[in-house]
Amino acid sequence: MKNWEDDSPECPATQDLLDVMHICDQLDIHLHANNFSQDYVERVFKKFVYEYEQGRTPNPDILCNREIKFDVLLKKTQDLGADFFATGHYAKLIKDSKNSLQLHRGIDENKDQTYFLYALAQQQLNTTLFPLADWHKNDVRKKAQELKLITHNKKDSTGICFIGNKPFQSFLQNYTPSQTGEMIDPQGKVIGTHMGTAFYTIGQRKGLGIGGKKDGSGQPWYVCEKIVSSNQLMVAQGENHPLLNHHHLSANELNWIGEPPTTNTPRLTARIRHRQVLQEVKDIHLDTQKDTLTIIFVEPQFAIAPGQSVVLYQDTRCLGGGIILHRW
Incomplete structure (x- = not known):
């Protein structure tokens, strides 16, 4: 294939x-x-x-x-x-x-x-x-x-195949135009320029070009929000910043492999990215009319990114999940 x-x-x-x-x-x-x-x-x-x-x-x-x-x-x-x-x-x-x-x-x-x-x-x-x-x-x-198969020691495939080792920003620029804009801190102060919100992800630390600018904490900067309407990229210092860690998320485009979970389903866990350690879920709410799911985690989750998937588990069983809409 x-x-x-x-x-x-x-x-x-x-x-x-x-x-x-x-x-x-x-x-x-x-x-x-x-x-x-x-x-x-x-x-x-x-x-x-x-x-x-x-x-x-x-x-x-x-x-x-x-x-x-x-x-x-x-x-x-x-x-x-x-x-x-x-x-x-x-x-x-x-x-x-x-x-x-x-x-x-x-x-x-x-x-x-x-x-x-x-x-x-x-x-x-x-x-x-x-x-x-x-x-x-x-x-x-x-x-x-x-079995003497020639692929027995072939290197594992990792990452997105069509990007490979190319820098993500330079790859994506081939398909969507750059649109520079303001890089702001949580108080709205302009501290730099970004190449286009499409080229960054929530939680991104590297490649921001503002490593020398500090707010007194001396901690690294992370992308915490992409404000597409005003073409602004908000960044905050420290991975424990409240704008980077949230207990709640909502999701749509839901798919359940079997019966959907309920607020009474025991031992629910979830992950918001591949290989993340399964996180304990405190509660969920499934709106069947709007086909949306709200999840409340026991512990705050770092860098919940809209567009990524949240997947629910019960012990070893994968129940299904959906596309992340919002986090708070």
Whole structure:
């Protein structure tokens, strides 16, 4: 599956295809090569750029799973007559007493990918297999080495593939114009100039260009708010600043893999970014008419970013989640 036309060192589609061809020959597996680049641009990348232009922080990997891997690719396998769709995600599927599928975290907590899979539906998971559910990544590599697969020590893919090691700002400038504006502190004092609110994320510390300006605390500056309407970027000093830490958030575009949670659902936790340690939830409120969710955390959460996803868990089970709207 090829999703991006730029065959760069960070996204080496040609080398990946050669590796797959080698392994398929070795294991006597038939290979079907497909180019879904246009689907990816239309259904993932354009929304990625639009969301940044609106001052939000999207997660293209979640969109890719929902729109490409578990839609375009899944339908392609069905057209080929496949009985099942197996992927390398570190996640686990369990059928409950009602014969409904539950999504659970895989045994390898460091590689858990349920955060990226919360937006899937029962229909998409119905013929899906996650064979790595009870495997640790190190054991997968050992097994691959035993089988003499050439990819047994291949470097892990990290970050957003189509950006790779390129500076985020310079990459995004190819698709959205720069619009300089004021960088202000919480009191409204202008302390610098930004290149455009689209090029920054909530909680960002590096690349602000104001490291020498202090307010007496001597602490580093962080982006705490993107004011798109006035093209201003607000920054504050210290990661414990109240404008960077919030107990509440609201979310929409909700998706529940099974029954939605309620305020009485026990042992609820959530995460607002991949690999964040699961955070204890104090209470939730689900507005079914507006299809919005409000979450109150026990502890304040650093750098809650609108546009990112919040995903809810009950023990190891991933219940679902939504797109963050506001935080307070």
